[in-house]
Amino acid sequence: MDKLEKLERQKFIIENKITETKTSSHGFYCDMCGKFYPKKKCKIVEVFEDGGFYDCTLSICPKKHDTIIDD
Numbered sequence: 001m002d003k004l005e006k007l008e009r010q011k012f013i014i015e016n017k018i019t020e021t022k023t024s025s026h027g028f029y030c031d032m033c034g035k036f037y038p039k040k041k042c043k044i045v046e047v048f049e050d051g052g053f054y055d056c057t058l059s060i061c062p063k064k065h066d067t068i069i070d071d
C-alpha cells in the first residue's frame, strides 16, 4: 500500500465514523456546534416536499442548527 492509498483509506474510515455518530440512536452530532447531543435534547423533524413526498429528516440541536440525518 503506498502512502496516498493509506491516506485515502484513513479518510474513508474517518468519514464513516462521522456518519455513524450522526445517525446514532443515542443522539446526533452537530457540525456547527462541534458537539454531540443526546437525542432528548434535539428535535427530529421530517421534511416533506410539496405533494407529500418524503425529502429528508433533520435534527435540530438546542442552538437551532439543523443537520440532515437522513436523506
Ligand SMILES: [Zn+2]
Pocket (backbone or CB within 6 Å): 030, 031, 032, 033, 034, 061, 062, 063, 064, 065
Ligand atoms: Zn448546533
